Amino acid sequence: MTEPHADSVAPERAPSASLPTGFPDDAVLPDVALELGGLFAEAGYELSLVGGPVRDLFLGRGVVDLDFTTNALPEQTQTVVAEWADAVWDIGARFGTIGFKKGEWQLEVTTYRAEQYDPESRKPVVAFGTELNDDLFRRDFTVNAMALRLPDLELVDPFGGMRDLAAGMLRTPGAPEDSFSDDPLRMMRAARFAAQLGFAVNDTVVQAMIAMAQRIDIISAERVREELVKLILADQPRAGIDLLVRTGLADQVLPEVPALQLETDEHHRHKDVYNHSLTVLEQALDHEADYVEAPDFVLRFAALMHDVGKPATRRFERSGAVSFRHHDVVGAKLVRKRMRALKFDNDTIKAVATLVELHMRFYGYGDAGWSDSAVRRYVTDAGDQLQRLHALTRSDVTTRNRRKAERLAHAYDDLEQRIAELLEREELDAIRPDLDGKQVMELLGISPGPLVGRAYKHLLEWRLDDGPHDEETAKAEVLRWWAEQPEHPSASKSSDSDD
Incomplete structure (x- = not known):
């Protein structure tokens, strides 16, 4: 099953037949799905819209990707759509999936599966099934284990997915331990769906995640990274990150974040770094649209990770104060190391690390002011991350002292104004020496x-x-x-x- 991408746009859709009771009145199933269902029925095969598209129709989120399941084998699917589709390609026939294009739509049809995982393997061992209910049982959560039979639009919901959608609850079709043993990445998906859909996670699912968190180690870094990116880009990333931390999954895939849960000394001489970081992440969502195209992974991830250097640099001074000297530099190194382990590309690593390293640069501007030289260096060091640095710096103000917050906001307003004036006067964004x-x-x-x-x-x-x-x-x-x-x-x- 594929999930809608943040930058995807659904093709224009024409009205279609009425959906079953329980779906919103304005929910529209694209005609292309009904056409495809008719083709499979004429050929003597079953076809159902399945998983995320069914869930999103119910939630009124709009359908971007269309995923189908069938009792036809991959080669039979290719025969059915050969003359109807504009293009057909083999996404993964050995896993039962055929992809094709019809008009503006990209479609995927997968043969019913009875999938089992080797407990020590990162890759699934696939066996094709013959029954729709068996296919639905092996899916990750009940809200994704519903299907619409096509073309007659019969809702198939053997595990209470519609009930759980209405309740905003994530449960597994069977025992969560069995589901997570089959594919440990489903634990990451629970956190991602909590962030994307705003759903609570059933207690039995949470307990299974806690008990099985170390199983995530058999999953490839690339698959973990993709789930993490989707989580960070979701509407409520804080909920997903907090679930990863509470269940111990973050200790396996992003240990720098739970490490932020520093013991607060008895006099509370430093803030709760973990909750501060989650608040900065939330505030980055509020600021990002003013500076970059939202949602923006680099900004959001930098907001989450900006203080990861603090645990290693915390010192209790003789005066009784707590210091975190050079936590920005140490944090940038930790971010690079973690992102390399998760197989991020070099440009993304560099962008996030730059923001972490520079996130403290602004402080002191409001007290002493900066020379034009200091402003130039701020812009030059930020380079193409300047707009994100603006957003991150503003997001990093979490003080409850209103006067302090207003003073910092006014100071940053002044800095941005000075940058704009220097940019106009000197074309600062393209600084080069006066001679080549x-x-x-x-x-x-x-x-x-x-x-x-x-x-x-x-x-x-x-x-x-x-x-x-x-x-x-x-x-x-x-x-x-x-x-x-x-x-x-x-x-x-x-x-x-x-x-």
Whole structure:
């Protein structure tokens, strides 16, 4: 079963036959589903819309992906749709799934399955089934174990999925221990659905998650990562993260987060870092649309992880204060390590780590103010993450002291205004030294090598401190710098005369 992607848009749909009692009056099943059901019926096979699409029709969320199940074998499915579909492809015939396109719709049909997992294997061992109810029983949760038979639109709900949808409850069709033994990733999916749907999780399911949390270790990092991303992009990610922590799953897949549950000293000299981080994550959802296209994984994950360096850096000072010196730098290193373990791509890792490393940079601006040079460095160091850094910094204010919160908000308003003014005046987003490498080599009469890089770095630092300069001024500065370098010809002559 596939889930709707955050950036997916359902194709335009025409009205169709009435859905069974219990579905919202305005719920619409696309005609393409009825057409496909008719084709399978004419060929003598069963076909049902199954899982997420049925659930989402009931919830009024709109249908983006259409998943079907059938008693036809994969090769028989291909025969049925060959002339009707615009394109057909083999998604995974050995797992029973055939994909195809009809108009603007991408469809998947999977043969009934009686799937079993080797307890020590990451991959399923698939056996095709012959009964719809057996196929539904092996699905993860009752709300995903419903089907609409096509084309007659008979609702098949043997495990009370409709009842659980109405109650907002996640349960498994059978014993949760059996379900999670078959596929431990379903424990992650419970947290994801809690975040996506806002559902409570049945106590027996929670207890099974606690007892079996270590089973998640047999699941590949890539599959865990995909569930984590979907959770973070959900409407209520805090609920999902908190469930992972409460059940011990986070200890296996994201241990830096439960580690934030630092023991608060008796005088409460530092805030609850774990709940602070969850609050920052929630506030990032409020701020993200002002700065980036929502939902944004990089911003949200950085908000969750921004303080993961605190447990390793906590110190009790002689004064009685608690400090977390350099937790931003330590946190960035921990984030890189964890995201590599979860097989994230390098660009995403770099983006999140940059935000974690820079999330403390703003503090102090409101007290002492910054020079133009400091503002330039803030923008340059943030690079293409500047808008996300704006959102993260604002989200990181969780104080209950209204006057302090207002002061920090006004200070950041002022910083953003100064950045905007500098951007307009200096095109700060494209800062480069006033001379390029070729000009430096020609001016100094040197060949490509480390010395050119040092000169270029000096010009960049000089520009950040003083702003842009004309070419002649820049040439004079690089000549002044060159005269002070040990490689300069005058330096060797001076050394000879000293001898």
